[in-house]
Amino acid sequence: MSTFSGLNTAYTGLSAARKGIDVVGQNIANANVAGYTRQRLNTSAAPSLAPMGRFSTGTGVGQGVSVDSIARLGSLQLDTRVRSTAAVAGYSAVRANALIALEDSFNEPGKNGLSTALQNFSAAWQGVANKPGDNTAAAVLLSDTAAVAGQIADGYNNVRDQWNSTRSGLNDMLSELNDSASQLATLNGAIRSTLASGASANELVDQRNSLATTIAALSGATVRETPDGMVDVLIDGNALVTGTNVRTLQVTGGTSIDDTAAPTVSWTDRAGSAGISRGEIAGAVSLLAPAGAGGIFATAAASYNEVAATLAATVNELHSQGATTGGATGLNFFTVGSPAATTLKAIPTDASGIATGTPGAGTLDGSMADKISQLGSKAGSADAVWSTFVTATGALSRSELQQATLAGVASSSAVDLQLSNASVDLDEENVNLLMYQHAYQGASRVMSAIDEMLDTLINRTGIVGR
Numbered sequence: 001m002s003t004f005s006g007l008n009t010a011y012t013g014l015s016a017a018r019k020g021i022d023v024v025g026q027n028i029a030n031a032n033v034a035g036y037t038r039q040r041l042n043t044s045a046a047p048s049l050a051p052m053g054r055f056s057t058g059t060g061v062g063q064g065v066s067v068d069s070i071a072r073l074g075s076l077q078l079d080t081r082v083r084s085t086a087a088v089a090g091y092s093a094v095r096a097n098a099l100i101a102l103e104d105s106f107n108e109p110g111k112n113g114l115s116t117a118l119q120n121f122s123a124a125w126q127g128v129a130n131k132p133g134d135n136t137a138a139a140v141l142l143s144d145t146a147a148v149a150g151q152i153a154d155g156y157n158n159v160r161d162q163w164n165s166t167r168s169g170l171n172d173m174l175s176e177l178n179d180s181a182s183q184l185a186t187l188n189g190a191i192r193s194t195l196a197s198g199a200s201a202n203e204l205v206d207q208r209n210s211l212a213t214t215i216a217a218l219s220g221a222t223v224r225e226t227p228d229g230m231v232d233v234l235i236d237g238n239a240l241v242t243g244t245n246v247r248t249l250q251v252t253g254g255t256s257i258d259d260t261a262a263p264t265v266s267w268t269d270r271a272g273s274a275g276i277s278r279g280e281i282a283g284a285v286s287l288l289a290p291a292g293a294g295g296i297f298a299t300a301a302a303s304y305n306e307v308a309a310t311l312a313a314t315v316n317e318l319h320s321q322g323a324t325t326g327g328a329t330g331l332n333f334f335t336v337g338s339p340a341a342t343t344l345k346a347i348p349t350d351a352s353g354i355a356t357g358t359p360g361a362g363t364l365d366g367s368m369a370d371k372i373s374q375l376g377s378k379a380g381s382a383d384a385v386w387s388t389f390v391t392a393t394g395a396l397s398r399s400e401l402q403q404a405t406l407a408g409v410a411s412s413s414a415v416d417l418q419l420s421n422a423s424v425d426l427d428e429e430n431v432n433l434l435m436y437q438h439a440y441q442g443a444s445r446v447m448s449a450i451d452e453m454l455d456t457l458i459n460r461t462g463i464v465g466r
Contacts, residue, residue, distance in 0.1 A: 012064030013443030094283030129366030139211030220278025276454035322355030322368030
């Protein structure tokens with residue numbers, strides 16, 4: 001190796017060490033940045049330029065170090081697992097949260113629940129049976145009747161509000177999905193251009209991976225890498241993003257809880273469902289389905305209507321067979337329309353309109369009111385309908401919560417594995433920093449030694465003995 005080639009060797013060592021220090025600094029600076037993947041400098045020994053062949057003499061010496069690339073230490077397998085588990089967790093979490101909110105709105109068991117209101121209603125009828133024609137007992141009954149009707153209406157309206165909120169949230173999810181897909185397509189183009197120029201696109205890839213995870217959590221989309229550094233994003237086998245081209249999704253139909261069909265997520269450029277079966281969007285759509293298709297909110301609304309209709313029908317059936325203290329017969333106690341839950345209302349305004357006895361049994365007879373007071377304990381009563389619904393909802397809520405918990409654990413585990421592979425370890429970076437510092441110092445000393453040697457050869461050769 002000549003002295004001048006030695007300078008070049010030392011220079012490449014200096015450059016590589018400086019580049020390594022830059023990479024370490026980038027890692028340390030982004031140690032707490034979400035989604036950042038640590039980087040490493042890839043180097044190799046520069047080959048010897050000595051002639052090779054049968055007439056070559058001597059052994060060639062290498063030409064220093066070559067900086068090959070800055071590697072992004074991510075894992076395609078772990079990234080894919082994170083996206084897959086995020087889709088499952090997103091679906092389960094949306095359903096579990098909705099069921100928990102619905103169950104909490106029941107206030108069961110407790111003094112503020114509908115079960116207690118129905119029990120008070122039955123007890124009030126017993127009070128009327130004990131004191132036929134008494135306006136005080138009648139006032140208690142009418143007050144408890146209004147309380148029952150009000151709670152049924154409030155429950156129904158709460159379910160409808162939850163449906164509307166989820167429907168609005170579905171629109172927001174689609175907007176987020178379309179925006180993320182558009183940004184990912186833009187990053188695809190930027191990454192392709194950057195790689196074509198020979199520069200590093202690691203930070204852009206990190207941003208793209210974060211967007212891909214968001215899209216997967218929303219829609220269950222899968223990602224496929226292409227040879228030019230870009231990725232395609234697929235939903236049910238159909239392309240959402242292809243290179244720099246992006247398609248969009250929309251929500252159609254299902255604008256009210258009373259609609260017979262659920263909202264449909266479809267492509268804006270063609271009719272029909274987009275086939276989203278996982279992710280938060282699929283979870284929201286399943287919640288918004290009609291009662292016959294297992295929609296949680298529509299089923300709850302139908303149950304409130306059933307409770308109201310059953311209460312009106314069973315009470316009216318007996319009440320119309322009874323007689324008031326004034327002798328009137330054939331009277332209904334409730335009026336109910338559609339939807340039953342919000343139209344249930346007592347017809348009497350005082351004791352004179354309440355049929356407490358059996359016709360012809362006298363003004364002090366309270367036998368019919370006594371029979372009405374016992375309706376709550378009968379099979380098929382409003383109390384039984386409500387109890388069955390609350391029990392079924394509680395069981396479904398626990399099941400969904402368990403699934404969401406398991407899916408959340410799987411998702412967290414996948415993220416932890418990804419972070420253990422890709423996150424910055426400050427201890428490791430400090431060791432690398434020391435290594436590159438020593439390499440830089442060593443290369444600089446080699447350069448200084450060669451420089452001094454050249455200075456001696458150039459400026460002092462031939463002056464010995466003068």
